[in-house]
Structure formats: structure tokens, C-alpha cells
Amino acid sequence: MSALLSIRGLTAGYGGLPVIDGIDLDVAPRTVSVIIGPNGAGKSTLLKSVFALTRIEAGKIAFDDRDITGLATAELVPIGIAAVPQSRNVFTTLTVAENLDVGTYAAPPRDRRAVEERVLTLFPDLRAKLGQPAGTLSGGQRQMVAMGRALMSEPKLLLLDEPTAGLSPAYLERIFDLILGIRAVGVTILMVEQNARQALRIADRGHVLVNGRNFQSGTGMELLGDENVRRSFLGGGTA
Amino acid sequence: MELSGLAFYFVGFLIAGGIYAILCLALNIQWGMGGLFNAGIAGFFAVGAYASAIVTAASSNGKHLGGFALPVPLGLLAAALVAGITGWAVAKVCVRLKSDYLAMASIGIAEILRLVIVNEQWLTNGSLGIANIPRPFEGLVRGREADLLFMAVIWLIVIAVYVLCARLNNSPWGRTLRAIRDNEDSARAVGKDVEWFRLQTFVIGAALMGIAGALSASYFKFLSPAATEPLLVTFLVWVMLMAGGSGNPKGAIAGALLIWGIWSATEIFTNRLPGEWATRSSYVRMLLVGLLLQFVLQRYRQGLIPEKSPKLEFERK
Amino acid sequence: MIEFVNFYLIPAFTLGAIYALGAVGISMIFGILRFAHFAHGDVMTLGAYGTLTAVWLIPLPPLLLLPFGIALAIVATLAVDRMFYRPLRKLATIYTVISSFGVALIFRSLAQLFWGAQNEVYVPGVQRPLVFFDTIRVSALHIEAILIIIVIALTLHVFLTRSRLGRSMRAVSDEPELAAVSGLDTDRVIRWTWIIGASLAAIAGTLAGLDTDVHPNLGWNLLLPMFAASILGGIGKPMGALAGGMVIGLAEELSAYPWLGDGPLISPSYKTAVAFFIMVALLIFKPQGLFKGRLL
Structure with a gap:
């Protein structure tokens, strides 16, 4: 099966020194991929590069067998x-x-109502809040609105930058469940997560980034079981 | 006769140019060092002019406040004080907000001051204005030589202000301001009171603008509400500073002389046009000032003499 | 009482309508482009002159010739955005503020150059007021102004809450980066911000010209109260700016009413000061405005 998203030799940054340097990464369709790594490893920069929010110095990004390297956000x-x-x-x-x-x-979308209905089925909590300004919602509910907003364009690939940042542990589980729910309706997910251990548990694939370079890749379970990864990036302990 | 006429035209040019240089140096402290946008230069200029005129003019005929006949230096001090306090009040309110708010408030205070000057006859003699405003060292020389002396006084003050600016720039105070401008957040993080430093630049700048106003009133020996006209003061000074290079006192002086030169030269030209055309062409000159500002904003943001320290532009907020 | 209604309250609504229409544009531009547009008053001036020129050429009532003023204002703002503001977009917005300050001068000198510095009136002669119940005397202009502001308020509300473009504008005003991430066409939103802002400014300018007369400083003189109105309404809240404009207009006119004793409470020469002090009070106590706008 060919990859939905394929990154080759990607070097990018914000005008100064590149933050990520020669990254290779493949994302298979209908999977959840997680990028983990220490602070400053370039996880968010990688995600932003896919979405044309950084300056790409070298490398190629292909989506759905199409070169999207130079495209603007609005075209993606x-x-x-x-x-x-x-x-x-x-x-x-x-x-x-x-x-x-x-x-x-x-x-x-061709049928706006149907899409909205699907999104609300994924996030039933939002149904009661439809008329409320989003600013009045809790952090977790906001995250649902944000993911729902993104899903309204019926994407094949959803990029999530630390979806559980700042959320309570109770919500954390909920958001990961929702992400699996999104995968179940056929959307591919590539996300950056600080809560690496929990994220790898639900991930089909994990990629460890260190200093802007690929360090290790594998299935979520492989990485969780890897002694080296566990010691360096998962804060020790057992999976 | 012809030559001396030209020479005295030149003296007049240098007097006005010197006053603009002081305004420009003052704005450079506010904008170049503090990053504060003052859209009401004319207001501080006018309030300084009136403060000085009221305390130094010999006679008020009992028609308005004044007639104290105090020495000129006290007039300059009064100008600096009143303009500085006005500047403090405006900046105090706005300094913690985005600079656009200070721009609005400064244009507002200039408008209020204009209204006060026009309406409060007991204070300013309204549109009739204040006459007999003395110059420093008056009576030492007579006639056209007096202008020469006044020019010398003006430029001594310009040099003094320049030295002050250069000193401030290299002082710990100036370095802190540059640090704030280049990275406000990290300056805040090391415990600098960013608002307080900004406020100081605004007050010092406003006080100097007041002094420029006082000198201008001395030069013309007469003061009327026309002095509050924002076009000749606020707009021209902004164009001067932008053209000269903000953040650099030398650039501020150079910009003042250059733009004042262009402005005066076009005036010589347009004055020779017949009636109707002369009026219209004054609008063309205004139009050109506006266009010149756009031009320097886009092409010469660094000005004639760029600032020495590397970073010039502010971070986008 | 009748005197209060005839000479203070109804003119106050007219003045409020003028401020409101101008303030909407200022508030939208501040919300979406993130800068205080100092040339907005002069956009009003150009609009007023555009309508005036049409009045000279076409024998119709000025309000029917508004499209000419609107067209001139739109062309002028789109042109300066393209030539002067857009090249500065990547810098700190204060540079755009300075630029707009220069554009104000450019617009004003163009008005003086093309139409002269003298005062002009749309329709010569005194307009007879309409009389209701034998006592309430209202000039047709004041009724028209109030009707215009009601229609525009309703249209604007529907536009902002129901239309795709209106919602996009609110979204960009709310979170510009997120709007870009959502794939919204920011340039289109900006273009329409100018078009709507300029149109309303042209209507405001024409109303102001009808209320008194048309002169090159018409709009510049109204800038301060319009800024006050847009802060009062909350930056980036067009409906708030409408309300803010009405409040400032009422405050200015009613401050001249002899509430205490015989003389006006505040001398009419200091009308503008009322707006300024409201603005300063807001900046001190409630900079986000009465309707919880953004604090930029």
C-alpha cells in the first residue's frame, strides 16, 4: 500500500538555521502516526512544514501521490x-x-448538513453547545471544536499539534478516544504529542525525532517496548 | 544687497531648520528609542510655545494671562515642564496598550490643546495671539544681526540636545531601551519595567518639543493659534525623521535639514506662480509630503544615516 | 422638553449615525488589519466630494447619488491599500499607522486640489423642517439619517452572522493565524473590509456634508470621535462600533444642553473634547470597550 503522505529529506525552518534537517517520514492511509521527541526536536516544525507554515529549504513532500512541496496553506x-x-x-x-x-x-462540501452531522456524531458533546461562543468552552471542549472545524473540510489527512496540551488527565483519555474515532471514519492522523506514552499506545506508528533528525521509527508498541526509547524519551518505568 | 538678502534668507532657513532639528531629535527619542508613535507633535509644540510666551512676554494689556516678562531661559523651562507634564499624562494612560492607542490619544490631546488655545481668551488671547515675545540676548545687537545671534543660540541648543541624545543612547538607560525594543519579552523577563522606560522617552521627547515651540514663538516674536496647525509641525517632522533614519540622532538632524530644504525650495518656486496657481500648488506640496512619507516608509526605512546597532525594525506584535 | 427633542435629541441621533458609520469601518479595519486607520476620516471626505460631484452633474437628490461617493471612496481605499499599506503588512503594524497618517494628508490635499478649500453645499437654500403633532420639527435629513442607520445596522448584522463572507471577516478578526490555517482567503477578506469600510465612510461623509457643508477637513475633524466610538464598541465588533457611535454622538450633543442653569453644560466649542475624555476614560478603565471587544 502506498503512503498517503510521504516526506523525503525535508529540511525546513523559519529563515535562520533549519530546525529540521533531512527528515524522512511515511504515513499510511487510515492510520494514526505520532511524532514524539524531546523539546526543541522540531516536532511542531515538521507538522507545520507539511502545512506550508515554515520555510522549506530542501526536500519533498508528496500527498496522495502528488508533489505538494511548494503549495500554500489555502491550496492544501x-x-x-x-x-x-x-x-x-x-x-x-x-x-x-x-x-x-x-x-x-x-x-x-457537497452536502454541508451531512458533514456537520457526521462531525457531531464524532463529538456528541458539541451538540448542546452549538449556539454558544467557542470562547466560553472548557479547554477540552475547545479541542473538540477545533478538531471538528478541521474535519468539516472532509480531509483525508488531519494534522494535530499536541491535542492534549494543557488538558486534565480525564480529558486526555477522552481526546485519544476521539482520535481513534476519527481514524475509524477513514481519516488519517499525524500528530505531535507531549504525552508520549499514552499517545504511542493508540498509535499505529511512532516516529522519534531528536535534534531535527529521524532517530527511530516503529509501531507504537515497538517503540513502547524499546528499552532505549523508553529510557530516553518516556521517562523510564514500564509501559 | 542682493547677496546679504540671500545670506539672511539662509539664516532664516537655518533658524527654522534648527527648530525642526530639535523636534526631530525629540521625536527620535520617543519613536526611535521608545518605539512610541506620537501623532500630536503639534500639540506639545504649541503648549510649549504658549507656556513660554505667557511667562516671558512683556505686556498682556490685561487682556490675557501673562506680562510676567521673565527671562527667556525660564520661558524654556516653563515650556519643557508644561509639555512634559502633558506628555506624561497622555503616555501614562496609553503606554501599556498597543501603540495605536497612544497615536489616537496623542492626536486627541493635540486637538484638545488646540481648542483650549482658540477658545480660552483669558489665557491665550484667542485668535488675536500674543505679541512681544522676547528672544534670548535681545538688545545685544540690532537689526538683521539679531537673526544671526538667534541662529547661533538655536544651533547651540540643537548641539546640546544632540549631545544629550548621544549620551542617553550610550547610557545604561539607552541600552535598556534598545533591549526592550529588540525583544520586549526578554527585557520584561529580566525585570525591566518596560512601561516606565517607554513613559520616560515620551516625557523627555514631549518636553523637548515644548522647548522647540518656545523657541519658535521667540523667533516670530508673536504667537497665534496657527502654531497648532498639525500639517507643518506633525507631518513634516515625521517625514524628516523617517527620511533621516530613526534611532540615530545624526540622522534626525540631517533629515530635518534635508526635508526643510526641499519644503523651502518648493515654496520659493510656488511663490512665483500667479495667484490661483500659487494656492493650488501649495496643495501639491502637501500631497508631495504625503507621498514622500510613503516613499521613505517603503524604500528608506533605515533613512539617510541608518542606526549603528544592527536591528532596526520592531518585531511584529 | 420639545426644545430638547428638536434641537438636541434628534440632531444627536444624526451626529451619532455619522460617527457610527465611520466607526464601523475603523473597528473592522482595526480588527482585521490590526491597525488604527488614521485616513478613515479623509475617506469620508472623498466620499462626500464624490457625491457632491455627482450632484453637480445629475439633477437628483444627493442621497440617491450616494453610489458615486461610495465608488470614489472604494477606489481610493483599494488603491492606497495596494500601493501603501500592503507593502508594509509584514512589518510591525505601527508602520502602517504612520503610513495611514500620510495617506490622510494625501487624501486631504487631493480634495483641496480638485475641489478647492472652500465650503460647498449639496443643495442651496434652507430646507423646511417637517412638523409632527404641531410641535416636533424634524428636518428630512435627520429622518433619512436615522432610517439609513437602522437599515445598515440590520443589514450589517445579517451579513456578519449569516453570510460566509461576514463570518470569514469575524474569523480573521478573531484569530488571523487560525483563519489562515483554516484555508480562508485572507486577501479577499481584507479587500471586502476596505470595500465595506469605505462605503459606510462615504455614506457618513455625505450625511455630514448634508448636515453642514462639504470642506476638505470634514472627515479629519470627525476622526477623534470615531476612534472613541470604535473603542467604546470594542475593537473588531462592528455592531459595537455602531452603538458606540450613537453613544458618542448623543454624549456630544447632549453635553451642550443646559442641564444645570441657563448655559450649556459644556460649551459647544468643546464638543470634541467630550469624545476625547470618553476615550481616555475607556483606555484607563475599560480598554476592551463596553461590548467585550478585543484589546489589541
């Missing part, structure tokens, strides 16, 4: 990529319903 949404930033990821003065609606503007 219509071809099936959507992203949820780590912070400030909802439009606070817009209602939840309006937030979801804005998600459809870049790639208008």
Missing part, C-alpha cells in the same frame, strides 16, 4: 489536508456552529 485544504494548531485553535467570538461552518469555506 481543498486537496484534503486540515490542521489543528496547538493553541488559539478556535474562533472565540464565533459560536460553535459558526466555527464548524468556517471549516467548510476553503473546501465547500
